[in-house]
Amino acid sequence: MAKEQKQVRELQEGSYVMMEEKPCKINAYSTAKPGKHGSAKARVEARGVFDSKKRSLSQPVDAKVWVPIIERKQGQVVSVTGEDAQIMDLETYQTFTMRIPDEEDLNPEDEIEYLEYEGQRKIV
Amino acid sequence: MFPGATADREVADYVLLGAPLDISTSFEPGTRFGPNRIRRFAGSFDDYDRRTDQFFTDLRVHDAGDVRAWDDAPEYVEWLAGSVRDAVWDDAVPVVIGGEHTVTAAGVTGVDPDVFVCLDAHLDLRRAYDGNEWSHATVTRRVLDELGVDEAVILGARTGSPDEWERAAADDVTVVEPEAVPDWEPAFDGDQSVYLSVDIDAADPAFAPGTGTTEPFGLTSREMRDVVRAVAPHADGFDVVEVNDRDDGQAASLAAKLLREFVFAHAAGRS
Secondary structure: OOEEEEEHHHOOOOOEEEEOOEEEEEEEEEEEOOOOOOOOEEEEEEEEOOOOOEEEEEEEOOOEEEEEOOEEEEEEEEEEEOOEEEEEEOOOOOEEEEEOOOOOOOOOOOEEEEEEEOOEEEEO | OOOOOEOOHHHOOEEEEEEOOOOOOOOOOOHHHHHHHHHHHOOOOOOEEOOOOEEHHHOOEEEEEEOOOOOOHHHHHHHHHHHHHHHHHOOOEEEEEEOOHHHHHHHHHHHOOOEEEEEOOEOOOOOOEOOEOOOHHHHHHHHHHHOOOOEEEEEOOOEOOHHHHHHHOOOOEEEEOHHHHHHOOOOOOOOOOEEEEEEHHHEOOOOOOOEOOOOOOOEOHHHHHHHHHHHHHHEEEEEEEOEOOOOOOHHHHHHHHHHHHHHHHHHHHHO
16 A cells, blocks of 8 residues: 555645545644643545545644555556546556546646546546 | 434434633633533423414434633634534534534534524624624624625614724625614525524623623613514524523523524424
8 A cells, every 4th residue: 555654743735645535635733722631632634636525634743644655657648538637647657537627728748737546537 | 412302313403512612712712612501501491382373392403512622712613613513513503502613613604504694782793803803793704705694684773883883884784783683584595505503692782791892872671582483484594602600601592592592483483
């Protein structure tokens, strides 16, 4: 598994964390003051990288969580068919098909960046 | 636990969150005791509501306890907003029990409504009070100017500074003075999301003396009840705030009853 363990306190907005066994990107991180009895807690809100689902966790800041190691790669658009694009990885020359994000307008020859994690890919 | 709030969190339709913030109360302090006092004075109420023919214990209300407060308002509001958002994401209605009115910013942040309806003696439209931008006297201004609410309706307001009245004259604010509250009827578009905040000082001090900044010539308990009943079916979030421990339970009893009225009316409106 491409993931590592970190403490909750090491997380920050914009970084990744595993929630419900899905890689998620953190969009909010807040901490509570513990008072005299108890340990500081942090609350992390994140959105699934590949499924876009909102998730949250609330844990002591010294708790361990899994952080996915998501690779950011370069690709080139080979062809566009409807909502899908055929992409060639610029390092391995491997080609595969990916869904084009709604807000993107891609044409052949365009260079793109994409995220890859355990066989899942997403254009960013 | 709030009496009758016996549902498990996983199945709850209403999630109660105590928010005992008490850092900017400007006259008489004690809102830190509000949540537990409201829970305590809810102990004498019947489970059954004859008007809507419902039992409170059937309405899947969960009391999540208090979200411990500390002395940094923006940090606390951000933290509390997370708990509110968790409830919203679970398709439950958050019910925040204050605490000073500042905690409403967390409720509104979590719910993200279009319309903010507020029962309050004060306009709470100040930019700052005693130099504090996070004072409880600034909450409605924050909701309007920073939290993406399109309009505010302030019911029962009877005092404010010249600057506040000037802000209140803008198109996105409606002030309904106490005398006009009995004739007020909500007029929301069907798809508008509404948040209802009850500052207990909207009531005349005769009905709710246990609050930080009492303001005579206020609303009666029944007038407040009727507003809550009218707005609740449209609301996606609710709070009741500014109750302290400086009376014999009148303010807490009214707050607890209005909270229950909200839940009964909201549930009846959904079914």
